[in-house]
Amino acid sequence: MAAGTFSRRDMLKASGAAAMTVFASPLRAAAPEPTAITPALIDAATKEGKVIFYTSIDLPISEKIAKAFEAKYPGIAVRVERTGAERVFQRIGQEYASNIHAVDVVNSSDASHFIVWRRDGLLAPFVPEDVAKHYPADQKDADGLFAGFRAGLSVIGYNTNLVKAADAPTSFADLLEPKWAGKMVKAHPGYSGTIMTATYEMSRDLGWGYFEKLAKQRVMQVQSSADPPKKLALGERAVMADGNEYSMFQIKESGGPVEIVYPPEGTPLIVGPNGIFKAAPNPNAARLFQCFCFTAECQQLVSDFGGLRSFHPDVKEKPGRKPFRDIKVMTEDAAAVEKNAEAIRAHYTKLFRV
Amino acid sequence: MALVVPAPAPRLPFRFDLSWPILIGFAAALCMLILLPLSWLVYYSFHDRAGGFTLANFAQLVTDPTFLDPLITTVILATSSAIICCVVAAPMGWLVARTDMPLRRTVRALVTASFVTPPFLGAIAWELLAAPNSGLLNQAFRAITGAEQDEYLFDIYSLPGLIFVIACYTFPYVFVLVANALDRIPGDLEDASSILGASVWTTARRVTVPLAMPAVLAGALIAFLQAMTLFGSPAILALPAGFHTMTTKIWSLFQYPPNPELAAAASLPLLVLTILLLRAESFVLGRRGYSVVGGRQGNPRLVSLGRWKWAALAVVFIVLLNPVFLPYGALLNAAFSPVASQFVSLGTLTLHNVEFVFFELSATKLAFENTLILCTAAATIGTVMAVVIAYMTARKAIAWHKALGFLATAPVAVPGIVLGVGLFLSYTRPPFVLYGTLWILLIAFVTIALPSAYQQLYSAFRVVNPDLEEASRILGATRLGTLARITAPLLRTSVIATWCFIFVGVIRELSAAIMLFTSETKVISVLIFDLNESGDLGAIAVLGLIMLIVTFAVVVLINRIPGFGGVRLRNT
Numbered sequence: 001m002a003a004g005t006f007s008r009r010d011m012l013k014a015s016g017a018a019a020m021t022v023f024a025s026p027l028r029a030a031a032p033e034p035t036a037i038t039p040a041l042i043d044a045a046t047k048e049g050k051v052i053f054y055t056s057i058d059l060p061i062s063e064k065i066a067k068a069f070e071a072k073y074p075g076i077a078v079r080v081e082r083t084g085a086e087r088v089f090q091r092i093g094q095e096y097a098s099n100i101h102a103v104d105v106v107n108s109s110d111a112s113h114f115i116v117w118r119r120d121g122l123l124a125p126f127v128p129e130d131v132a133k134h135y136p137a138d139q140k141d142a143d144g145l146f147a148g149f150r151a152g153l154s155v156i157g158y159n160t161n162l163v164k165a166a167d168a169p170t171s172f173a174d175l176l177e178p179k180w181a182g183k184m185v186k187a188h189p190g191y192s193g194t195i196m197t198a199t200y201e202m203s204r205d206l207g208w209g210y211f212e213k214l215a216k217q218r219v220m221q222v223q224s225s226a227d228p229p230k231k232l233a234l235g236e237r238a239v240m241a242d243g244n245e246y247s248m249f250q251i252k253e254s255g256g257p258v259e260i261v262y263p264p265e266g267t268p269l270i271v272g273p274n275g276i277f278k279a280a281p282n283p284n285a286a287r288l289f290q291c292f293c294f295t296a297e298c299q300q301l302v303s304d305f306g307g308l309r310s311f312h313p314d315v316k317e318k319p320g321r322k323p324f325r326d327i328k329v330m331t332e333d334a335a336a337v338e339k340n341a342e343a344i345r346a347h348y349t350k351l352f353r354v
Numbered sequence: 355m356a357l358v359v360p361a362p363a364p365r366l367p368f369r370f371d372l373s374w375p376i377l378i379g380f381a382a383a384l385c386m387l388i389l390l391p392l393s394w395l396v397y398y399s400f401h402d403r404a405g406g407f408t409l410a411n412f413a414q415l416v417t418d419p420t421f422l423d424p425l426i427t428t429v430i431l432a433t434s435s436a437i438i439c440c441v442v443a444a445p446m447g448w449l450v451a452r453t454d455m456p457l458r459r460t461v462r463a464l465v466t467a468s469f470v471t472p473p474f475l476g477a478i479a480w481e482l483l484a485a486p487n488s489g490l491l492n493q494a495f496r497a498i499t500g501a502e503q504d505e506y507l508f509d510i511y512s513l514p515g516l517i518f519v520i521a522c523y524t525f526p527y528v529f530v531l532v533a534n535a536l537d538r539i540p541g542d543l544e545d546a547s548s549i550l551g552a553s554v555w556t557t558a559r560r561v562t563v564p565l566a567m568p569a570v571l572a573g574a575l576i577a578f579l580q581a582m583t584l585f586g587s588p589a590i591l592a593l594p595a596g597f598h599t600m601t602t603k604i605w606s607l608f609q610y611p612p613n614p615e616l617a618a619a620a621s622l623p624l625l626v627l628t629i630l631l632l633r634a635e636s637f638v639l640g641r642r643g644y645s646v647v648g649g650r651q652g653n654p655r656l657v658s659l660g661r662w663k664w665a666a667l668a669v670v671f672i673v674l675l676n677p678v679f680l681p682y683g684a685l686l687n688a689a690f691s692p693v694a695s696q697f698v699s700l701g702t703l704t705l706h707n708v709e710f711v712f713f714e715l716s717a718t719k720l721a722f723e724n725t726l727i728l729c730t731a732a733a734t735i736g737t738v739m740a741v742v743i744a745y746m747t748a749r750k751a752i753a754w755h756k757a758l759g760f761l762a763t764a765p766v767a768v769p770g771i772v773l774g775v776g777l778f779l780s781y782t783r784p785p786f787v788l789y790g791t792l793w794i795l796l797i798a799f800v801t802i803a804l805p806s807a808y809q810q811l812y813s814a815f816r817v818v819n820p821d822l823e824e825a826s827r828i829l830g831a832t833r834l835g836t837l838a839r840i841t842a843p844l845l846r847t848s849v850i851a852t853w854c855f856i857f858v859g860v861i862r863e864l865s866a867a868i869m870l871f872t873s874e875t876k877v878i879s880v881l882i883f884d885l886n887e888s889g890d891l892g893a894i895a896v897l898g899l900i901m902l903i904v905t906f907a908v909v910v911l912i913n914r915i916p917g918f919g920g921v922r923l924r925n926t
Contacts, residue, residue: 060710060714067714078716080716093610097782099787226889227889234488234891235488353597
């Protein structure tokens with residue numbers, strides 16, 4: 001894998017995306033010709049009648065994407081299989097080991113999974129027209145096996161009923177103060193790809209010492225990175241040590257008492273690519289769905305309704321949200337996550353005891 | 355029930371009796387069902403990834419604190435829940451079976467309701483009630499006492515919290531055993547005691563309690579085993595509380611990269627402990643069970659509680675708040691509230707969660723279909739198997755019938771998650787590749803249901819006099835023909851009760867299903883578990899309530915079918 005190339009200008013161009021090494025691999029083979037959504041493709045997909053989408057995107061959003069697709073292409077049902085990215089990865093591994101080919105399209109918030117799937121030769125090369133035309137070079141795989149469907153951040157947050165803005169933590173370092181002991185909720189890298197990626201970035205940039213101290217703060221441990229925002233909204237904990245920015249947007253914009261904090265140390269960046277499996281049971285529906293996912297229409301939905309960040313240059317960010325380019329992010333490094341995943345899980349389990 | 359004369363086998367040379375091959379087939383199927391997964395489990399636990407023999411898995415188990423801690427936690431958990439269950443359920447069983455407390459039938463029905471409530475659903479409901487900050491009970495506590503923001507009455511995310519929730523859904527086992535035993539104990543002995551001048555309490559202390567003791571002990575053991583092998587409640591509550599139990603630890607070993615060898619090794623202590631405890635149980639019961647050999651000699655006399663009967667009823671209802679009223683209330687509230695931690699009012703009532711589950715959640719339909727198919731199939735196949743095996747053992751129809759009875763009871767010793775691991779190891783490799791189909795789940799569910807189904811029907815067979823069967827056989831019918839036309843109809847009520855029992859058991863099964871499902875073979879319990887991962891409490895509440903409605907509907911409907919009546923869910 002090539003070393004990380006981080007260019008601030010690219011990021012600005014791509015409506016604020018950061019570069020990731022997983023996409024920055026040198027051109028080895030030509031990606032296939034881009035595919036447009038043609039009547040022939042729609043026909044073939046409609047004949048198959050369904051598409052199976054494994055994803056870790058929070059259910060309300062992934063089902064929204066599914067419903068938008070079904071409305072646009074009647075006769076093709078989308079079945080969403082949603083669990084944490086690490087469990088999606090395990091599920092696919094377990095199914096493929098038993099020769100069960102159930103998944104058509106996958107989306108994972110742990111980009112390192114695509115390195116494994118590529119190495120195992122499981123992904124089908126396919127480039128939607130929108131990806132070829134509009135997506136920045138560092139967001140598409142050189143072989144056309146996958147492209148960056150979404151970007152998300154793992155942020156700090158607090159419940160505005162329980163914490164006054166003036167008292168709220170402003171940085172990761174603040175979370176280690178004794179006053180937050182027993183008041184924080186946090187997701188788990190063994191289940192969530194977002195947190196796996198974030199844990200790597202934070203252990204690299206802040207050191208494991210940060211987690212050692214955090215583990216002594218009696219944090220409430222949940223699984224998915226979509227859960228801490230919900231626990232905040234319930235009022236179960238006052239502060240979340242990590243969790244999805246996009247879930248926070250959804251809760252906040254529908255009137256929930258939550259507020260986001262972007263730590264000055266940098267906010268972990270997580271890119272969730274989309275790919276099609278070679279052995280997909282519904283190959284044409286998979287292609288159509290993959291094309292749809294990268295259209296400006298779907299990306300706008302993912303941004304507006306979902307609160308996720310998009311790499312499509314035509315997507316307008318919703319007013320009131322902090323623009324992506326103004327946020328200091330930590331560099332993503334999928335190759336390093338892939339190499340260290342097992343060690344990260346073991347170290348984390350040792351510290352947090354679960 | 356006396357008369358067990360080996361039936362004289364009629365020799366009718368012109369007619370081929372299919373009974374023998376079928377009976378042998380059943381015996382073979384049983385071996386497959388139980389011995390195959392357990393053999394793979396043992397094989398894996400002694401091998402490393404490359405397939406070489408090793409003891410390293412066990413060495414890691416006893417030296418690595420990440421395994422020792424869960425083991426200790428599990429033992430504490432199981433012991434405490436068993437004690438709580440006995441302390442609460444045994445007096446309740448006595449009140450219902452032996453006193454004039456009002457509403458005794460209602461109390462039995464409510465205990466049945468807590469028995470059919472899936473433990474994982476109960477755990478989620480208790481999260482809604484007693485999470486330290488957002489729990490409805492803690493909110494009410496703060497509102498009433500004016501306590502500070504951080505103060506709370508209950509913390510469900512703790513070891514005592516988990517013990518409490520497990521006890522809530524385990525105590526019916528003790529209750530049913532004690533109540534049934536007291537139902538059966540003849541009143542004569544107690545009458546004799548009072549005639550001789552003993553007070554009510556002396557009679558209770560010197561006669562009733564000793565007679566009920568074997569049932570209480572048996573109940574304690576079952577409660578211990580249930581708590582030890584439970585997966586659902588710990589999986590919901592232990593992670594936020596910051597610890598693992600053995601079952602959640604075994605499950606976590608299937609995270610990527612999966613470590614089935616270590617999981618198999620970690621399963622064996624549960625298996626060994628279960629077998630030891632069951633041996634202890636039969637030892638205890640075997641020694642003391644003779645005291646009620648007399649059978650039914652008239653109905654037991656009810657102890658008059660006088661004015662205490664209302665106090666007793668109040669206490670019983672306070673106990674039943676915990677497994678039934680409060681959790682169901684919390685689920686109802688969460689189903690129709692915009693935020694699960696807010697008390698719903700007419701102004702805030704929303705159908706959003708219902709809409710989401712039925713019209714947006716794309717996994718709902720498939721999960722319901724799979725669940726219903728599996729419940730019906732497992733209940734039917736399980737009942738048929740249990741009838742045939744119970745017949746063979748009760749009538750000593752074949753040599754080795756004792757072994758057959760042992761095999762049918764053996765799965766009791768296999769915790770659901772261990773069976774899940776064993777089946778996963780067995781059926782993901784040739785010659786039987788069943789993973790990814792509903793078959794593997796069906797096998798798991800039938801295996802799990804078989805012991806209690808068999809026990810229920812075995813005791814039913816024991817009270818049916820073999821005369822009628824012998825008449826049928828003498829007139830030339832085959833064994834199976836007799837079973838189908840004479841014996842089974844006689845046992846109709848028990849057979850239907852068994853069917854219901856399996857159906858309800860399968861709906862609430864999670865621990866084996868979580869190891870064996872694929873996206874195409876997802877069931878409702880797994881769907882709820884997945885929703886819990888991302889904290890979608892509203893959707894869980896809706897699905898959970900539907901699950902409960904289906905469960906109760908099945909139980910009630912079967913009771914209402916003319917001629918079927920009188921079915922009571924009983925766990926022998």
